[in-house]
Amino acid sequence: MSVLKTGLAHPSRMRGIFRYLLHAKGQRENRDVLESILSPDKLVEHVPENKEKLKDKKMSHPMFNDALRESIKCKLLIEEDEEVAINPNLPQDAINPQLGDRLLPDTFTYLFFASDNEDEEDFGRVCAWYLAQDIYDAPGTGEEVENLVSEQKIGDFLKMSSSRLFVQMDDWMRYLGFAWGHTLRGKPVTVPDPTAYFKRNLKHLFNGRQEITIQDFINRLAKRCPLFETGKFREEVEAQIGSRETNFLSTSTAFALFRLQEEGDIQLERQSDSSFMILPKANNQVDNDGRISHIIWKGEKS
Template sequence: MSVLKQPLATPSRVRGVFRYLLSTKNQREKIEVLEKILSPDELVKNAPSPRPMLRATINEMVKVGLLVKEDEEIAINSDLPENARNPQLGDKLLPDTLAELFFASKNEDEEDFGRVCAWYLAQDIYDAPGNWDEVEIQVNKQKVGDFLKMSNNTLYGQLDDWMCYLGLAWGQALAGKRITVPDPIAYIKRNFKHIFNEDKEILLIDFITRLARKCPLFETGKFREEVESQVDIRQPNYLSTSTAFALFRLQEEGYVKLLRKSDADLMLLPKINNQVDDDGRISHIIWQGEKL
């Protein structure tokens, strides 16, 4: 069972457990002590089972590899990268640590979560389903119900919470209702240094390949290719509108510069109605460096 199907394992609870363990000696704690600190007796005295929210959260994070259980203790997994376990950096890096564990670690339990996230990022950002009712309609329209197994509002709620926390989407209030937008700008922005490595200018197709290697929800990545085998929604050499929209915004904010060079293959960055303007025919991307 993936985090998508465990509604008690929310980003805020995962973060609470992880932040606490980051500051403890040897980054471990007795489970009984952890439960009483993060879920005091008074809050769970009428619960049908002892501390169900905290226990479900811990179990999911052990399964995904963020935490480990050792006898009666719970600890941060020592196999995580050093920076991910750093008390000063770990909380800030947690969204990327989890994205790596969810989507890029061959974690079979999370494959359904990966497919649904990739499907949502593949939707037209200018007309994307923004709530459960619209998602249900789109799933039925594209005939991917059996493939995605996105069957109820509870699953959608988990998708919404986690994609927003991971920086793959964001939410807003519209006419008194929450609307979610599949926009991965926050994820891409956080990972420029990893994607560019020592380079400052690379082919856009190489940028996308590196991005997909880091997070296979994106174009050419494992989960996106599985989605595109079910739904024919992206033309050759086109990026999805969600990725294109993020890159245009990042250029406007001064993080990158998108270039077209005459001697290089182009990728097409569509805008509304899947139209490609002259400024959407791109061969190279330049990283302008980190902003303070």
């Protein structure tokens, strides 16, 4: 079972366990001590299965237990004897007490989608599917997602058939930087926009270079996070809902690149005698600004 289908494995709970261990001695703690600190009995008295328990019976801590189980299953944490610890095999920056929390969304992204984690394949397909939708007309609520899944006849493929799964997808995609939300006519709406993820990973995607072709950028992006064009999960999704036009990027990827250019992080260029890719705008319209061959990184901002 993936985090998508484990409703109590919320990103904030898994992050809370990680943050505590990040600064603990040896980045480890006795499991019972960890539970008592992060999920004291007073907080779980309202849980139905705890209401009738005798005083000498151990309380149930479902939120903590589910978050811990999923953290161990995705290999963010490990369990040895009666202790829980941060996985020492993670990259050094990921477990650095000064950097680990800030890098955690990218650590999760790698562990979920780029490490051959079979448990999270359903989650990967759902995220890739949502990012493949037209950002200018994407389903923004649970009801709209259910309707589109039904319309595209991909319920069995995505294994996503309830609004509860949308809530979990929504929470995680926002935390990982693949989406954001706003309120429209009094209702919360989600937008599949990966700008935040792109911005965090520009240094890795350019890998010491200032300028690369857009094809190289997309290839590197797909390798780092296979939810995007040419990546494993996106390819599986497009096989179900139809592929993009030749050389076209999805509108969500294009939108993110245009945003990064507007914010001064990158510059999009079309250089003569170079092959280009097409970045469509609303209604799949393309103008001269959307025919791009190279991307220039402006460097890290202070």
